[in-house]
Amino acid sequence: MSAVLDTVKRSDVEDWLYAEADILDAWDYDAWLALFEPGARFEVPTTDFRGWSPLGSGSFVTDDWDLIKARVKRLKSRKAHAENPHSRTHRLVSNVRLHAITDPAAPLRVGPVSTDVAVTARDFGDLSHCLRVTASFVVHRARDGRFDSYVGRYDHVLAPADDGFRFRLRRSILGHEVLTAGARLSFIL
Amino acid sequence: MAHLPPPTALVTENWDEQTFRVHREAYRSQALFDAERDRVWARNWLYLGHETEIPNPHDFTVRTLAGRPLIFVRDGEGEIHAFLNSCPHRGTVVCRENQGNAKHFACFYHAWTFRSDGAVSSIPGADAYHRDEAFRASMALRSVARLEMHEGYVFVAFTPDVPPLLEHLGDAADYLTMIEQQHAGGMRTLPGTQLYSVRGNWKLAVENAMDGYHFAPTHNTFVGYLRESGFAVTDDDQYAYTLQNGHLLLVLTGHGGRISMLWEPRFGEDERVRTAAHRAEMVQRLGAERAHHVADESHILYVWPNLLLFDIEGLSIRQLEPVSPGVTDVRAWQLVPREEDPDARALRMRTVVSFVGPGGLATPDDIEAYEAVQRGIEATAGGGEIDVSDMSRGMADEIKGVQGRSIDEGAMRGFWRHWVDAVEPGRWSVTGPRPQSFVTGRDVR
Ligand code: FES
Ligand SMILES: [Fe+2]
Numbered sequence: 186m187s188a189v190l191d192t193v194k195r196s197d198v199e200d201w202l203y204a205e206a207d208i209l210d211a212w213d214y215d216a217w218l219a220l221f222e223p224g225a226r227f228e229v230p231t232t233d234f235r236g237w238s239p240l241g242s243g244s245f246v247t248d249d250w251d252l253i254k255a256r257v258k259r260l261k262s263r264k265a266h267a268e269n270p271h272s273r274t275h276r277l278v279s280n281v282r283l284h285a286i287t288d289p290a291a292p293l294r295v296g297p298v299s300t301d302v303a304v305t306a307r308d309f310g311d312l313s314h315c316l317r318v319t320a321s322f323v324v325h326r327a328r329d330g331r332f333d334s335y336v337g338r339y340d341h342v343l344a345p346a347d348d349g350f351r352f353r354l355r356r357s358i359l360g361h362e363v364l365t366a367g368a369r370l371s372f373i374l
Numbered sequence: 375m376a377h378l379p380p381p382t383a384l385v386t387e388n389w390d391e392q393t394f395r396v397h398r399e400a401y402r403s404q405a406l407f408d409a410e411r412d413r414v415w416a417r418n419w420l421y422l423g424h425e426t427e428i429p430n431p432h433d434f435t436v437r438t439l440a441g442r443p444l445i446f447v448r449d450g451e452g453e454i455h456a457f458l459n460s461c462p463h464r465g466t467v468v469c470r471e472n473q474g475n476a477k478h479f480a481c482f483y484h485a486w487t488f489r490s491d492g493a494v495s496s497i498p499g500a501d502a503y504h505r506d507e508a509f510r511a512s513m514a515l516r517s518v519a520r521l522e523m524h525e526g527y528v529f530v531a532f533t534p535d536v537p538p539l540l541e542h543l544g545d546a547a548d549y550l551t552m553i554e555q556q557h558a559g560g561m562r563t564l565p566g567t568q569l570y571s572v573r574g575n576w577k578l579a580v581e582n583a584m585d586g587y588h589f590a591p592t593h594n595t596f597v598g599y600l601r602e603s604g605f606a607v608t609d610d611d612q613y614a615y616t617l618q619n620g621h622l623l624l625v626l627t628g629h630g631g632r633i634s635m636l637w638e639p640r641f642g643e644d645e646r647v648r649t650a651a652h653r654a655e656m657v658q659r660l661g662a663e664r665a666h667h668v669a670d671e672s673h674i675l676y677v678w679p680n681l682l683l684f685d686i687e688g689l690s691i692r693q694l695e696p697v698s699p700g701v702t703d704v705r706a707w708q709l710v711p712r713e714e715d716p717d718a719r720a721l722r723m724r725t726v727v728s729f730v731g732p733g734g735l736a737t738p739d740d741i742e743a744y745e746a747v748q749r750g751i752e753a754t755a756g757g758g759e760i761d762v763s764d765m766s767r768g769m770a771d772e773i774k775g776v777q778g779r780s781i782d783e784g785a786m787r788g789f790w791r792h793w794v795d796a797v798e799p800g801r802w803s804v805t806g807p808r809p810q811s812f813v814t815g816r817d818v819r
Pocket of ligand 1: 461
């Protein structure tokens with residue numbers, strides 16, 4: 186058993202994910218950015234995702250650290266027209282599970298993985314002190330007189346920190362077949 | 375809300391007043407949507423997909439085009455087909471997977487099976503049919519009426535009486551060739567399709583793509599991001615062309631950076647070296663002038679009626695699928711060189727996805743714009759003279775014979791002239807002498 190799973194409790198991770206959900210629902214994007222390690226990535230694969238690497242496939246979001254910062258800066262602007270006024274969102278997080286990262290060559294993905302290049306732990310540097318966290322999410326969004334829901338699974342890589350955790354990889358994998366009408370990802374999924 | 379289209383003109387073009395108006399019923403009328411289905415989508419070449427989506431024998435993907443479910447498949451001999459995804463027996467959707475590789479398609483209802491070339495491979499209890507061999511031969515999967523390919527782009531038509539594909543593509547064909555020529559090894563699509571839906575009429579997506587006027591105000595935050603990375607955003611030297619047969623083109627020479635072709639500082643030093651080497655190779659292969667057109671210009675190409683190609687920083691194929699007057703499904707693929715340095719690829723994916731696509735830093739604002747248009751046009755419904763949208767920008771230059779700029783609305787006017795001619799040819803009013811300048815295409819061959 187990996188050392189990190191001896192010291193980290195699921196309830197700690199759950200509390201941390203719930204706090205993140207509150208931060209996002211409150212549109213406190215500076216606080217959200219502080220949850221990332223410098224150099225982290227944020228990914229939302231397309232709805233037909235089969236474990237492809239973001240270099241070998243299209244994506245909805247494949248942000249490196251510069252782009253995460255640019256995204257936050259944009260969302261804080263009144264000129265981010267797609268989110269002005271802001272959508273009202275309400276997030277539910279559940280089915281939280283912790284996984285040790287033991288094999289650096291193993292694909293970082295739950296479920297079946299394509300034979301195509303999958304992202305492996307190795308792509309994210311030394312992960313010996315990190316853990317993978319999978320969870321389910323539902324994000325409800327009210328906007329323009331409509332109410333949409335987004336369902337999916339988180340597959341994150343977290344590094345423990347003094348005051349909780351930091352994202353090294355934050356990945357949201359949609360459970361939808363397509364992004365339904367009005368469902369552009371103009372907010373953080 | 376269903377308003378009957380008024381008996382007046384849908385497109386009003388007045389050269390004395392220099393106004394061009396489109397009746398807003400064009401975006402919301404179910405009757406006009408039905409007329410488009412009949413007169414545009416059922417009898418035109420439509421973009422189906424790129425052959426590199428199904429690279430191997432028996433690869434398939436399913437796709438709905440003009441409301442019709444299709445199987446896009448490569449058979450065992452490498453031949454490409456588009457079958458109506460409907461069992462010749464009683465109509466069941468035969469293929470219920472989204473994509474995969476299969477030598478056979480089995481209809482689950484009565485278990486008829488078909489080969490990847492469409493032929494029947496088995497009918498349980500076929501001896502119950504009169505002359506079962508002849509019967510079996512008549513029951514192959516139904517193909518679309520026409521299928522042709524240009525540079526890997528596969529087009530289909532649901533009626534046989536369409537001109538040859540190259541004739542239909544006209545000047546647009548060469549822009550597809552220019553993309554293929556960007557890299558000696560050619561281009562391919564990547565898996566990972568952006569599938570999304572917008573609450574807006576399909577024509578608003580075309581207008582938006584051809585509308586340089588909205589760039590600065592709508593994409594203020596994206597322009598800010600580019601400026602910070604040392605990219606001088608400018609509207610200069612950006613032109614709009616109306617090609618024949620409803621195709622449209624924006625040529626964006628004042629728009630900088632293109633991965634592996636036109637370097638700019640935000641791409642980094644390694645990419646500068648790669649770009650220089652690639653440019654030298656292109657000049658060798660294509661000659662200096664052609665290499666200039668291929669590499670130094672960004673293009674946004676619209677191929678009537680359902681294909682948009684964003685040949686800008688990277689390359690995106692976007693396909694439009696009208697669902698109802700107010701809803702459009704969009705599918706987008708990334709097109710990449712068949713052989714590409716992994717660092718260049720990383721830069722390409724990061725750059726192209728950060729701009730184009732429903733999770734990017736710019737496209738969500740475009741979607742917001744045309745969804746807001748769709749909601750707003752309900753306000754003037756039944757309003758007679760005020761129930762129109764204005765697309766007059768740049769008509770004065772057209773009269774002078776000056777090439778239209780991307781920040782004008784000339785490409786949109788070209789679109790609407792073609793649209794009204796195809797859908798409701800009688801409902802078009804032209805007043806005053808029309809200058810001929812707008813019909814010019816662009817020849818870079
Ligand atoms: S409908 Fe397909 S086998 Fe009967
Ligand atoms: Fe735009």
